[in-house]
Amino acid sequence: MRTATLMVTNGEADVGVIETAIDTIKQMIIDGELRPGQKLPVEKILAEQLGVARNTLREAVRALVAMRVLQTRQGDGTYVTSLSPDLLLDGMSFVADIHLDAGAGEFLHVRRILEAEATALAATRIPDADLVHLGDLLDEAETVAACDPVDHEKLVALDQDFHALIASHCGNAVLAAVIQNMSGRTVRARIWRGMSDPEAVHRTLREHRAVHRALLARDSERARLHAALHVLGVEESLAGSRAFAGEASHD
Amino acid sequence: MRTATLMVTNGEADVGVIETAIDTIKQMIIDGELRPGQKLPVEKILAEQLGVARNTLREAVRALVAMRVLQTRQGDGTYVTSLSPDLLLDGMSFVADIHLDAGAGEFLHVRRILEAEATALAATRIPDADLVHLGDLLDEAETVAACDPVDHEKLVALDQDFHALIASHCGNAVLAAVIQNMSGRTVRARIWRGMSDPEAVHRTLREHRAVHRALLARDSERARLHAALHVLGVEESLAGSRAFAGEASHD
DNA sequence: CATCCATATTCATCGGATCAATTGGAGTTC
DNA sequence: GAACTCCAATTGATCCGATGAATATGGATG
Numbered sequence: 001m002r003t004a005t006l007m008v009t010n011g012e013a014d015v016g017v018i019e020t021a022i023d024t025i026k027q028m029i030i031d032g033e034l035r036p037g038q039k040l041p042v043e044k045i046l047a048e049q050l051g052v053a054r055n056t057l058r059e060a061v062r063a064l065v066a067m068r069v070l071q072t073r074q075g076d077g078t079y080v081t082s083l084s085p086d087l088l089l090d091g092m093s094f095v096a097d098i099h100l101d102a103g104a105g106e107f108l109h110v111r112r113i114l115e116a117e118a119t120a121l122a123a124t125r126i127p128d129a130d131l132v133h134l135g136d137l138l139d140e141a142e143t144v145a146a147c148d149p150v151d152h153e154k155l156v157a158l159d160q161d162f163h164a165l166i167a168s169h170c171g172n173a174v175l176a177a178v179i180q181n182m183s184g185r186t187v188r189a190r191i192w193r194g195m196s197d198p199e200a201v202h203r204t205l206r207e208h209r210a211v212h213r214a215l216l217a218r219d220s221e222r223a224r225l226h227a228a229l230h231v232l233g234v235e236e237s238l239a240g241s242r243a244f245a246g247e248a249s250h251d
Numbered sequence: 252m253r254t255a256t257l258m259v260t261n262g263e264a265d266v267g268v269i270e271t272a273i274d275t276i277k278q279m280i281i282d283g284e285l286r287p288g289q290k291l292p293v294e295k296i297l298a299e300q301l302g303v304a305r306n307t308l309r310e311a312v313r314a315l316v317a318m319r320v321l322q323t324r325q326g327d328g329t330y331v332t333s334l335s336p337d338l339l340l341d342g343m344s345f346v347a348d349i350h351l352d353a354g355a356g357e358f359l360h361v362r363r364i365l366e367a368e369a370t371a372l373a374a375t376r377i378p379d380a381d382l383v384h385l386g387d388l389l390d391e392a393e394t395v396a397a398c399d400p401v402d403h404e405k406l407v408a409l410d411q412d413f414h415a416l417i418a419s420h421c422g423n424a425v426l427a428a429v430i431q432n433m434s435g436r437t438v439r440a441r442i443w444r445g446m447s448d449p450e451a452v453h454r455t456l457r458e459h460r461a462v463h464r465a466l467l468a469r470d471s472e473r474a475r476l477h478a479a480l481h482v483l484g485v486e487e488s489l490a491g492s493r494a495f496a497g498e499a500s501h502d
Numbered sequence: 503c504a505t506c507c508a509t510a511t512t513c514a515t516c517g518g519a520t521c522a523a524t525t526g527g528a529g530t531t532c
Numbered sequence: 533g534a535a536c537t538c539c540a541a542t543t544g545a546t547c548c549g550a551t552g553a554a555t556a557t558g559g560a561t562g
Contacts, residue, residue: 016515018313018514018515026345029349030437042543042544043544052515053516053517054518055515055516055517055518056514056515058545059309060313061544062311062313063313065314066315066318067317067342069345072544072545073524073543074522074523074524074543074545075522075523075525075544076523076524076542076544077542078543078544083350085346085350085357088345088346088349089346091318091342092340094318094320094339095339095340097281098280098334098339099334106423106424106425107425109423110365110423113364113365113368113426114361114364114365117364172357172360174357174360174361175360175361175364178361178429186281267545269545269546293511293512294512303546304546304547304548305547305548306546306548307545307546310546323512323513324512324554324555325514325554325555326511326512326553326555326556327511327512327513327554327555328511328512328513329512
């Protein structure tokens with residue numbers, strides 16, 4: 001007899017006023033009733049329209065702000081964001097950060113597939129000017145790596161810029177956004193931190209050079225292979241260091 | 252002049268008490284201070300620890316609940332979820348739903364790449380029993396498609412089950428989760444709805460059969476090609492119908 | 503020992519109050 | 533008349549307290 005109360009959760013049944021409010025606003029956006037950049041009614045009015053208290057509406061709005069669907073500006077109002085994929089997908093980096101111990105390998109596998117494709121696409125799309133910029137990034141990275149007290153933070157930033165610049169020219173905003181967030185800052189930083197071995201750093205830089213040469217040659221297949229090989233190297237490096245480290249540390 | 256006030260958003264500056272509370276809880280999880288399944292302090296206590304009002308904390312918790320990081324149970328408490336990738340990545344389906352007009356093609360491109368890889372991986376991993384189950388799904392789909400009033404809802408569900416079952420056996424939970432959410436329910440439903448042409452439905456079913464045969468043969472490369480071709484067919488079908496439809500409708 | 507029930511705990515929701523930031527117009531100055 | 537200054541209205545941000553609803557817990561009962 002107790003279980004009778006459970007069946008109210010059938011399908012899309014009432015799972016709370018706030019959840020309903022969130023879904024309503026979502027649906028308004030999907031239906032085109034709310035468009036990117038549009039201003040929402042003031043909290044008081046919108047709360048009345050949805051039949052909830054203002055405080056409750058705020059929690060719904062807050063949830064949508066957290067997932068980058070809405071944006072609030074104090075003293076002005078609440079607006080729908082651009083809803084661009086790179087905005088809405090950037091919550092993924094947190095997911096990647098959480099699983100840096102257990103699932104880092106799985107994330108890297110996905111990233112390898114996507115980055116290979118993106119690099120191949122970019123080979124025929126990236127402008128000459130950005131290819132030059134790409135070369136500058138590599139020059140700077142090699143300079144940093146040559147210094148005695150290696151600035152790992154700087155290397156991480158340059159590495160991120162290198163991959164982001166290529167991905168941004170693959171001609172697919174969704175693909176670029178997913179790649180960008182597939183390895184969060186924490187993951188990327190940890191990977192580089194793990195490369196205390198100077199040889200690993202130099203190998204990474206050589207692989208970057210190889211990708212760059214393939215892009216210069218506008219050779220999609222070469223670019224795809226070098227990009228895949230590069231990420232694969234990181235995967236194997238990570239698996240190797242993991243075997244040594246013994247998994248005990250979780251700083 | 253006025254724009255000078257924009258620079259206050261430098262780096263990680265204070266962007267609000269709630270944002271700070273969200274990031275604090277996130278960091279506690281990343282640092283391992285909060286583990287999956289663990290119960291959080293009661294709202295009153297946690298609010299005091301973070302130095303915010305209870306109502307403010309609730310908005311932070313609500314945001315984390317929306318992104319499936321936390322789970323609340325009335326009368327019991329607030330818990331950290333399993334944090335499994337399939338949970339945390341399922342907000343992506345909403346992103347896909349929003350961009351079903353403009354960016355559906357880009358999402359499908361990414362899905363094609365990932366699904367090809369996942370199917371290839373599954374070819375050597377999926378158990379025999381699930382291969383049989385896969386065949387049953389196809390039999391049922393063909394039965395449904397043969398009826399005069401074709402039940403499109405049923406076809407959508409069977410299609411989703413087919414792809415989900417394959418993806419779940421690729422040996423990579425992250426890959427499976429991303430695929431699963433790459434095309435939201437709305438997108439998938441719309442694609443099938445667009446296939447009012449019986450020929451398109453039959454072609455889709457034939458492609459599913461081809462993928463199934465490749466899996467039965469445990470042939471990764473065949474499976475990869477058929478899977479990629481299948482999604483590519485959807486892409487081209489979508490591009491074609493879009494050219495005809497004229498983009499005016501947004502029901 | 504099993505079952506039922508009262509109570510405490512905890513989250514859900516609500517209404518209001520105060521603070522802070524932005525906006526837009528009234529008023530002033532040159 | 534144009535530009536600037538300043539103030540008040542608007543609007544979100546944050547906080548407080550109260551009530552309702554769902555769950556767990558422990559005691560009473562058979």
